[in-house]
Amino acid sequence: xxxxxxxxxxxxxxxxxxxxxxxxxxxxxxxxxxxxxxxxxxxxxxxxxxxxxxxxxxxxxxxxxxxxxxxxxxxxxxxxxxxxxxxxxxxxxxxxxxxxxxxxxxxxxxxxxxxxxxxxxxxxxxxxxxxxxxxxxxxxxxxxxxxxxxx
Numbered sequence: 001x002x003x004x005x006x007x008x009x010x011x012x013x014x015x016x017x018x019x020x021x022x023x024x025x026x027x028x029x030x031x032x033x034x035x036x037x038x039x040x041x042x043x044x045x046x047x048x049x050x051x052x053x054x055x056x057x058x059x060x061x062x063x064x065x066x067x068x069x070x071x072x073x074x075x076x077x078x079x080x081x082x083x084x085x086x087x088x089x090x091x092x093x094x095x096x097x098x099x100x101x102x103x104x105x106x107x108x109x110x111x112x113x114x115x116x117x118x119x120x121x122x123x124x125x126x127x128x129x130x131x132x133x134x135x136x137x138x139x140x141x142x143x144x145x146x147x148x149x150x151x
C-alpha cells in the first residue's frame with residue numbers, strides 16, 4: 001500500500017493537532033491552498049440549546065485554516081512556524097448536525113509568503129466559510145495567522 005502526498009499531509013496535520021483529533025474533525029479535501037473539514041455531530045460538543053457549541057466551531061475554523069496554511073507552506077515549513085494569533089466567529093444561526101468548513105488562501109497569503117522569504121514575520125487573515133451539511137445554516141470565521149521565522 002502506498003500513501004499519497006495528500007494522505008501524508010492530512011495525517012501529519014492531525015498528528016500535530018491533538019484537539020482536532022479529540023473533536024474527531026475529518027478532512028473532506030486538502031489541495032494546494034484550500035482545505036475543507038467536517039465537524040461530526042456529537043452531543044458532547046453541543047451547547048445548552050442542543051446546537052454545535054461555539055468553541056467547537058472556532059476549533060474547526062482554526063484547524064481548517066491551519067491545514068490550508070500548513071499544506072500551502074510545503075517546504076517553507078523549514079523557514080517558519082505557523083501560529084494562529086486571533087480568531088473571530090460569526091454564527092448567527094445555530095448549527096445542528098455536522099458542520100462543514102472551507103478555507104481558501106487568498107491574496108494576503110501571497111503577500112505573507114513574500115514577506116517571509118524577505119526575512120519578515122507576516123500576519124495574514126484566512127477566511128473560513130461554515131455551513132451545515134444540508135446548507136440550512138451558514139457562518140463565517142476569520143483566523144489571523146503569523147509565520148514565525150526560526151532564528
